[in-house]
Amino acid sequence: MMEGKSGKRSFSGFIEELSGASFVASIASILVGLLVGYLVLLSTNPSNAAQAFKALLRSGIADRRSMGQVLYFATPVMMTGLSVSFGNKTGLFNIGASGQFIVGAYVAILVGVRLTAVPGQFRWVIALLMAMFAGGIWGALPGVLKSLRNVNEVISCIMMNYIGMYTVNFLITKTVFDPLKNQSLRVPTEANVPKMGMDLVFRVGNQTSSANGGIFIAVGVAVLAHIILERTKFGFELKACGFNKDAAKYAGINERKCIVASMAIAGAMSGLGGALLYLAGSGKGIDVIDVMAQEGFNGIPVALLALNNPIGAVFSSLFISYLNVGGFNMQLYNFAPQVIEIIISIIIYFSAFSLVLKTWIRNLVSKKNKSRVVE
Amino acid sequence: MGDPLSHCASYCRWPMETIVEMSQITKRFAGITACDSIDLDLRKGEIHALLGENGAGKSTLMGVLFGMHQPDEGVIKINGAPVKISSPSDATRHGIGMVHQHFKLVHNFTVLENIVLGDESTKNGFLVMKEAREKVLAISQKYGLMIDPDSEVSSITVGMQQRTEILKMLYRDNDVLIFDEPTAVLTPQEITELMKIMRGLAHEGKAILFISHKLNEIKEVSNRCTIIRKGKKIGTVDTFNTTPQSLSEMMVGRKVSFDVIKAPPNPGQVVLEVEGLSVASRLTGKNLVEDASFVVKEGEIVCIAGIEGNGQSDLINAITGLGAIDSGSIKINGHEVSNLGIRSRSYEGMAHIPEDRQKHGLVMDFNLAYNLVLQRYYESGFQKAGFLNYKKIREYASALIEKFDIRCANGPATIAREMSGGNQQKAIIAREVDRKPKLLVAVQPTRGLDVGAIENIHEQLVEERDKGAAILLVSLELDEVMSISDRILVMFEGKIVAEADPQKITYQQLGLYMSSSGSAQGAG
Numbered sequence: 001m002m003e004g005k006s007g008k009r010s011f012s013g014f015i016e017e018l019s020g021a022s023f024v025a026s027i028a029s030i031l032v033g034l035l036v037g038y039l040v041l042l043s044t045n046p047s048n049a050a051q052a053f054k055a056l057l058r059s060g061i062a063d064r065r066s067m068g069q070v071l072y073f074a075t076p077v078m079m080t081g082l083s084v085s086f087g088n089k090t091g092l093f094n095i096g097a098s099g100q101f102i103v104g105a106y107v108a109i110l111v112g113v114r115l116t117a118v119p120g121q122f123r124w125v126i127a128l129l130m131a132m133f134a135g136g137i138w139g140a141l142p143g144v145l146k147s148l149r150n151v152n153e154v155i156s157c158i159m160m161n162y163i164g165m166y167t168v169n170f171l172i173t174k175t176v177f178d179p180l181k182n183q184s185l186r187v188p189t190e191a192n193v194p195k196m197g198m199d200l201v202f203r204v205g206n207q208t209s210s211a212n213g214g215i216f217i218a219v220g221v222a223v224l225a226h227i228i229l230e231r232t233k234f235g236f237e238l239k240a241c242g243f244n245k246d247a248a249k250y251a252g253i254n255e256r257k258c259i260v261a262s263m264a265i266a267g268a269m270s271g272l273g274g275a276l277l278y279l280a281g282s283g284k285g286i287d288v289i290d291v292m293a294q295e296g297f298n299g300i301p302v303a304l305l306a307l308n309n310p311i312g313a314v315f316s317s318l319f320i321s322y323l324n325v326g327g328f329n330m331q332l333y334n335f336a337p338q339v340i341e342i343i344i345s346i347i348i349y350f351s352a353f354s355l356v357l358k359t360w361i362r363n364l365v366s367k368k369n370k371s372r373v374v375e
Numbered sequence: 376m377g378d379p380l381s382h383c384a385s386y387c388r389w390p391m392e393t394i395v396e397m398s399q400i401t402k403r404f405a406g407i408t409a410c411d412s413i414d415l416d417l418r419k420g421e422i423h424a425l426l427g428e429n430g431a432g433k434s435t436l437m438g439v440l441f442g443m444h445q446p447d448e449g450v451i452k453i454n455g456a457p458v459k460i461s462s463p464s465d466a467t468r469h470g471i472g473m474v475h476q477h478f479k480l481v482h483n484f485t486v487l488e489n490i491v492l493g494d495e496s497t498k499n500g501f502l503v504m505k506e507a508r509e510k511v512l513a514i515s516q517k518y519g520l521m522i523d524p525d526s527e528v529s530s531i532t533v534g535m536q537q538r539t540e541i542l543k544m545l546y547r548d549n550d551v552l553i554f555d556e557p558t559a560v561l562t563p564q565e566i567t568e569l570m571k572i573m574r575g576l577a578h579e580g581k582a583i584l585f586i587s588h589k590l591n592e593i594k595e596v597s598n599r600c601t602i603i604r605k606g607k608k609i610g611t612v613d614t615f616n617t618t619p620q621s622l623s624e625m626m627v628g629r630k631v632s633f634d635v636i637k638a639p640p641n642p643g644q645v646v647l648e649v650e651g652l653s654v655a656s657r658l659t660g661k662n663l664v665e666d667a668s669f670v671v672k673e674g675e676i677v678c679i680a681g682i683e684g685n686g687q688s689d690l691i692n693a694i695t696g697l698g699a700i701d702s703g704s705i706k707i708n709g710h711e712v713s714n715l716g717i718r719s720r721s722y723e724g725m726a727h728i729p730e731d732r733q734k735h736g737l738v739m740d741f742n743l744a745y746n747l748v749l750q751r752y753y754e755s756g757f758q759k760a761g762f763l764n765y766k767k768i769r770e771y772a773s774a775l776i777e778k779f780d781i782r783c784a785n786g787p788a789t790i791a792r793e794m795s796g797g798n799q800q801k802a803i804i805a806r807e808v809d810r811k812p813k814l815l816v817a818v819q820p821t822r823g824l825d826v827g828a829i830e831n832i833h834e835q836l837v838e839e840r841d842k843g844a845a846i847l848l849v850s851l852e853l854d855e856v857m858s859i860s861d862r863i864l865v866m867f868e869g870k871i872v873a874e875a876d877p878q879k880i881t882y883q884q885l886g887l888y889m890s891s892s893g894s895a896q897g898a899g
Contacts, residue, residue, distance in 0.1 A: 233758045240749070243740040250697065250727070250735040251749045252718030 022307055025358035030319070033350030037343045044339055052333040056326035056343070066325055068202025068209025072280060074321035076101070076295040078218040079273025081302025081313040082225055083139075083266040088308045089229055090262040091242030092146075096157025097270040098296025099164030100138040104131035104271025105278045105286055105293070106168040112187035112279055113176045120190025127191065128217075128275050135271015136264045138164060143263030147256035153263065161292055169288045183285035184278075192281035193217070214276035218314075221269060225310035238262050270296060301348045307358075323347060392419045393455075394582045395440070395471075395551055400449035402435050407784075409435040411606040412449070417551065422573055422583045424597035424614065426590075426626050428825040429797030430782070432606040433586050437553050440584075441473045442466040453551075472544025473553040478536050480528045486539050487511060487524035490546050507546075514545045518575050534565035541572065552576065553584045558592055559823050570596045588626070588825040590619035602626050627827040637837045640861040643673035645709075646724075646814045646845035647694070652703035654689045654869075663689040665869040666703070671814065671845040676836060678848045678860030678877075681889050686869035687849045688730060691818055694847070695727045696720050697735070707814055721750060724813030728803055728820045730849070736803040737791045744772035744787035747806050779805035780831075797828050808835055815839055818849045833859055853882055865889055 034057075041049040060070045080097040087094030111127035118126060142156035176185045196213030203209060229235040240248040241258040248255050273295060278284060302320060306312030327340040395417040402410040410432045417423050427433045438444040440451065442460040450457050453469050460466050466473070480489050491507045508524060515522055520538045528536060537557060544552050554573070558566045573596055577583055587593055593600055594614055602609040602625040609625045624630055647670065654664040664686045671677045679687055692698030694705055696717035705713040707723040729735035737746050748757055748768050757767055772787035781801045783789035791799060804820065817836065821829040836859060840846050850856050856863055857877050865873040865888040873888040 231763060232761050233753055233763055234761060236745070236752055236763060240738050240741065240745075244734075244738045246734045247736065247738045247749070249717065250695075250729060252716065252721050254716070254718075 022309075022312075022358055025361055026305065026307070026312075026316075028361075029350060029353045029357050030347075032353065033347035036350050037347040040343055040346055041335075045333075045335065048333040048335070052330045052335055055329040055333060056323065059326040059329035060322035062329075063204050064202045065204040065207050065209045068198065068211030069325050070318065070321050071198070071202065071215045072210040072212070072282065072321075073324050074317045075214045075218045075280070076273040076277040077298045077302050077320060078215075078222065078314060078317035079276060080270050080296050080299025081306060081317050082218075082222055082299075082310055083269035083273070084299045084303035085306060085308040085310055085313050086225055086229075086269060087262060087266040088303060089242055090238040090258065091245070092143075092153050092259065092262055092266070094139065094157060094263065094266045094270075095154055095300070096139060096142060096160045096267070096296075097273075097299045098292045098294075099157070099161035100135040100267040100270035101274040101296045102168050102286070102293045103138045103164045103274070104135035105274030106171060106184070107131045107134040107271070108275030109176055109184050109187055109278050109286065110171075112191040113185050120188060121194075123191040124193050124279055127279060128193075128272060131271045131275030132268040133271070135274065136268035138271065139267015140260055140264035143260040146263075147259040161296070165290070165292050168286065169290070172286060172288055177288070178285065181285065182289075183287045186283060186285060187279055189281060191279070193276060193279045195281070210280055210282035212280050214280055217272070217276060221272065222310045222314045225269070229310065234261075270299070273299075305348070320344075320348060393417070394419050394453065396452040396455075397436075397440065398450050398452070400436060400439055400446050400451070402432075402439055402444055402446050408606050410439065410446075410603075413603065413606075413608045415601055415608075415611075417582045417584060419550075419582050420577050420580050421598045422577050422585055422596055424593040424600040425584060425586045425603065426588060426593055426600055426622060427603035428588065428626060428827055429823075430795040431603045431626075433603055434555060436603070437473065437555060437584065437586060440466070441471060441553060467547055467549065470548065470550040471553065472547060472549030472551070474537065474540040474544065474555060474557055476555045476557075476559060478540050480536055480539060482529040483527060485525050485527055486522050486531065486535070486542075489528055489539055490524075490542050492543075494547060511542060511546060514542060518545065518572060518579070520545075520572060532565075534561055534568065537561070537565075537569065538572070541576075550580070551582045551584070553586070555586045556588075556823070557585070558587065558589060566592070590622050590826070593622065594619055604628055623826050626825070635833045635837060635858045637859075638841070640675040640840070642675040642861075643843065645670045645672050646707065647671040647847060648704075648706040648709075649694065650704045650706075652690070652693060652705065653701045654686075654693050654698065655701045662701075663869050664693065667866075667869075667871050668703075669864055669871060669874070671847050673813075673843045673845050674840055675861040676840050676846040676848055676859055677862045677864060678850055678856050679864050679866055680850065680853070680856045680885060681866035683851050685866045685889075687866055688818075689869075690866070691730070691816060691847075691849060695725065695729075695816055724811075726750070726807040726810050726812030726815045728807050728815070728817040730818035732796075732799055732803055737799055739790075739792040741791060742785075742787060743776070743781070743783055743789045743791060743794070743802060744768050746791050746802060747772045747775050747787075750806060750810060775802075775805045775809060778809075781805060797824050800824060800832075801828070804832060804835060808839055811842075812839070812844055815844050815846045817846065819851060820848070821850075821852070821855060829855075853885060856885070857882065 038049070038053050041053055059066055061067060080101055083097045083100065084094050108127040108131040111130050112123060115123055115126065138160055142153045142160060145151035145156050146153045172184045178185045194213045196216060198211040198213060198215070199208050202211040229239065237248065237253045238258050238261070240251065240253055241255045245255050248258070274293070277295065278286065298320065302313055302317045305316035305319065323344045327344050330340050331337065393416050397413065397415040400410050400413045401408065413436055415436070425433050425436070435444060439446045440460070442462045442465045445461065451460060452458065458469055460469060481492065484492065487504065487508055490511050496503045496506055511524055514520070520542055522535055522538050522542065523531070528539065557569060561569060573583055573585070585597055597614045599611055600614045600622065601611045602622065604626060650668050652664055652667045653662055655661065656663050667690060669677070679690070681687055689698060693700045696715070700713055703713070704711055707720060707725060710723060712720050712723060733739060738749065748771065751757055752763065757764055769787050775781070776783065776786060779801055782798050783794055791802070794802070800820070807815065821832050824832070836846055836848070848860065860877050863875040863877055863880065863885070864871050865875065865885065867889060875885065
């Protein structure tokens with residue numbers, strides 16, 4: 001019928017068309033999100049709304065220091081976003097990023113503070129690797145349960161979040177506790193992730209930002225994840241399992257191994273995210289309170305906005321971080337932090353409509369193609 | 376049944392009043408014209424068959440009538456008045472009902488709940504089932520549609536599910552009933568039952584549109600038949616005056632041989648050896664396969680015949696590695712494989728055309744190229760040091776698409792889900808056959824396909840046999856069993872009850888083995 005002509009349409013052309021629709025949809029939904037966010041601002045405090053909205057939009061690029069802060073805040077959510085994306089690509093919903101994140105963070109701090117036998121410039125590398133290992137185990141456990149006993153990973157991941165949070169709180173008080181601040185001890189400066197020149201670029205006068213080499217590591221991981229998923233045999237197997245477990249099994253792929261491997265990699269990514277945040281040299285420590293690490297959950301909208309694409313996660317995490325930096329500055333205009341959180345959530349929420357918009361755009365395109373055929 | 380005069384009588388008794396008239400219907404999808412100026416008229420009290428190959432446009436045409444697609448051109452008239460049908464609920468309002476090939480039932484609802492779903496009678500916001508129940512029971516009595524209104528759909532047979540679908544249409548007082556390939560999922564007994572029901576419905580003045588590509592059924596049950604080929608109407612004929620041969624010629628556009636042409640088999644070494652194989656049900660502990668022993672040699676087609684659900688699937692799962700075994704041994708090329716994984720069996724030269732092509736055969740969201748290398752992506756050439764070679768994969772896929780005439784909109788980049796069922800099956804067969812298997816396990820490879828495609832698949836199987844492959848075929852179609860196999864094994868209640876030579880056994884004898892205990896071992 002029609003295979004002759006269109007059969008020649010190139011593979012890359014197809015990919016381009018697809019990503020084009022996705023890109024346009026993401027941008028359009030972000031615009032819609034911003035618009036709705038502005039309307040909410042107007043409704044809460046009309047007199048300051050315009051200025052606050054300007055702050056929200058402009059603070060992130062107001063000066064180099066702010067830009068650095070955007071990079072600093074983006075790093076951990078980029079990692080958890082990658083973690084959630086990676087799980088989704090293989091058909092698993094990794095809602096356990098929070099637990100993996102905090103476990104990784106704790107191990108990194110422990111190594112950074114206590115492994116004084118190793119000089120600082122090597123210690124951070126060991127800390128990151130150990131954090132990945134710990135996060136990987138935290139992720140792999142639900143994977144093992146799923147592959148052996150078909151335990152729903154969502155349930156076991158949520159449980160692992162609580163176990164992770166309480167265990168880390170307990171272990172901090174036993175090993176690296178700062179009772180004055182009720183948080184973990186500070187990692188010595190030399191054991192932090194090197195600045196890699198970021199402190200020189202992103203600063204205003206003497207005021208440095210918290211930007212550091214961690215962002216390079218996170219972007220590197222995103223590229224690596226993309227290569228694994230799109231270019232390798234291993235990624236092919238993971239995706240086959242994700243789309244259709246039965247067909248993967250039929251093709252001789254060990255689907256149990258795939259589930260465990262995918263969860264372990266996702267866990268390692270979250271764990272690395274935890275390490276990158278607490279070894280950033282910003283003086284932040286883990287507070288010993290019964291609240292789960294929000295960075296883990298923020299990975300979910302990052303993945304959602306990125307349509308589970310690892311490269312997309314880089315941009316969506318930057319976007320969310322940008323909003324956070326802007327939101328911080330909105331406090332100048334008498335907006336309560338809670339209202340700012342609401343605004344940011346609304347923007348993210350509406351931005352997630354990109355999937356709906358994508359389908360809509362593709363339908364529009366196909367309709368246009370159809371009318372062309374009719375002519 | 377089968378007496379042409381009986382349905383002619385019912386056909387002639389009713390006035391030839393046209394109820395639906397579709398004229399010059401054209402429907403285009405991006406790039407394809409699925410229906411090209413098709414005319415169709417449907418009369419009260421007739422069974423009108425719609426015949427065509429997979430992808431010929433039958434389902435699209437019916438989709439237009441049922442409001443699922445909007446025609447780009449053309450008019451639909453119902454009882455002489457032009458109507459616009461923009462949704463299935465519109466169609467229902469105009470008295471048009473449809474039984475889809477894949478039933479649209481809610482599995483954890485009862486039969487009765489499914490029938491009233493969407494058309495519930497309520498009182499003060501509460502459901503009133505009593506009247507509905509009476510109406511349903513009255514209809515089921517009138518048309519002989521045996522159902523149990525309080526059974527959950529998940530626990531009833533496919534035949535009863537279909538009757539539930541038919542009752543759904545009748546409950547809404549539909550006069551035009553569309554059946555989309557209703558026999559594809561039924562056992563022979565259920566097919567006979569369905570034909571009886573359809574005749575009864577026509578007798579009561581309902582107009583029935585019957586989509587099928589099974590010529591015998593069309594010949595048996597329909598009054599008239601409209602043939603569609605590649606989106607164009609070829610003609611409408613009185614079924615009574617035509618032969619299956621001429622119907623198939625009109626459908627495919629060339630002469631189709633119903634007999635498989637093949638040389639006598641030339642069996643060589645034993646490839647597959649199954650010895651005392653038993654598989655127990657994990658739920659009941661009952662043996663689904665019991666003490667099965669047989670061999671398949673190079674260059675022969677061994678067919679497992681039997682009525683669905685007699686352990687064929689469990690036997691095949693055990694051989695291919697999809698399921699576990701409880702006792703016995705399975706050897707491929709003399710190597711014990713019963714404890715090995717699927718990949719290892721693949722290495723031994725086993726290929727498998729699975730029963731459920733969408734569940735096992737394809738990753739529906741992968742593109743065609745990925746699906747075509749699903750069993751080979753790990754071979755050197757397609758990957759190097761863990762990295763896939765996309766250029767090679769694409770080239771290979773394009774070659775297979777060409778060689779096996781797989782019709783797809785975007786070549787190797789076509790997503791499998793967007794392909795027609797027949798072409799999905801072609802893709803699976805291309806993938807499995809091209810691996811040059813020593814053992815080819817094919818489970819109902821022609822199910823749901825049209826005669827042209829079936830002929831093609833049979834040719835492929837015979838060709839593989841002649842190249843020296845050992846072929847184990849599972850089929851529920853007696854015609855297929857008799858025409859293609861070199862040896863027949865009959866399965867009944869998990870046991871292999873007979874081994875027969877297709878040259879020497881009759882349909883009747885084979886039917887007896889399939890339905891009764893194997894009192895006579897080794898006939899032929």
